[in-house]
Amino acid sequence: DVKVTQSSRYLVKRTGEKVFLECVQDMDHENMFWYRQDPGLGLRLIYFSYDVKMKEKGDIPEGYSVSREKKERFSLILESASTNQTSMYLCASSLTVGRGNQPQHFGDGTRLSIL
Amino acid sequence: AQKITQTQPGMFVQEKEAVTLDCTYDTSDPSYGLFWYKQPSSGEMIFLIYQGSYDQQNATEGRYSLNFQKARKSANLVISASQLGDSAMYFCAMREVDTGFQKLVFGTGTRLLVSP
Numbered sequence: 001d002v003k004v005t006q007s008s009r010y011l012v013k014r015t016g017e018k019v020f021l022e023c024v025q026d027m028d029h030e031n032m033f034w035y036r037q038d039p040g041l042g043l044r045l046i047y048f049s050y051d052v053k054m055k056e057k058g059d060i061p062e063g064y065s066v067s068r069e070k071k072e073r074f075s076l077i078l079e080s081a082s083t084n085q086t087s088m089y090l091c092a093s094s095l096t097v098g099r100g101n102q103p104q105h106f107g108d109g110t111r112l113s114i115l
Numbered sequence: 116a117q118k119i120t121q122t123q124p125g126m127f128v129q130e131k132e133a134v135t136l137d138c139t140y141d142t143s144d145p146s147y148g149l150f151w152y153k154q155p156s157s158g159e160m161i162f163l164i165y166q167g168s169y170d171q172q173n174a175t176e177g178r179y180s181l182n183f184q185k186a187r188k189s190a191n192l193v194i195s196a197s198q199l200g201d202s203a204m205y206f207c208a209m210r211e212v213d214t215g216f217q218k219l220v221f222g223t224g225t226r227l228l229v230s231p
Contacts, residue, residue, distance in 0.1 A: 009158075031217045041223060042223040048218065088158065095217075104219055106161075109159065
């Protein structure tokens with residue numbers, strides 16, 4: 001089974017702090033994704049990566065950056081945390097195979113609170 | 116423009132009954148895929164079922180089936196014989212193949228509550 005592991009289930013940080021959310025997958029997937037989930041808005045894509053050191057902006061990249069130094073690890077960075085970044089953050093990974101019936105596999109999520 | 120629309124914020128069903136969760140989509144890409152995910156209160160997203168735009172038959176996975184009506188751009192999830200453990204949020208998502216990179220666009224979700 002695919003395993004996507006997020007480093008924390010719950011995290012509380014202060015405004016202005018630099019925050020790191022870590023995600024590791026164990027299935028050699030090329031693609032990795034970071035989403036945030038807010039009530040009534042569904043999942044919105046922040047950033048994704050299709051290869052080591054490669055990254056692409058999603059729909060809401062402002063205030064975030066990412067790092068992918070190794071294939072299995074994709075980090076989301078909040079450069080200077082703000083209260084409007086309080087949310088549920090979900091990491092996912094997927095294979096690139098053919099023209100795409102491969103599902104994304106998700107971690108358990110990190111509930112981040114910025115005080 | 117909203118690409119995935121789930122118009123039912125909440126649905127109620129009694130145990131053992133069937134329930135249909137609605138999903139409509141918007142794309143001009145002839146090649147696309149549609150996914151349904153379940154999110155229990157614990158938070159993890161669980162992949163349920165996939166339908167490709169060129170698939171001739173509706174997808175089925177156990178108690179889950181997808182009512183795919185291509186001309187109407189709808190991909191409704193049907194859960195047969197509901198169980199208490201089916202209570203969760205359900206998300207419809209679409210992948211437009213020509214955009215590359217395996218990105219998914221999600222709807223806002225439907226909360227299903229199964230009562231005894």
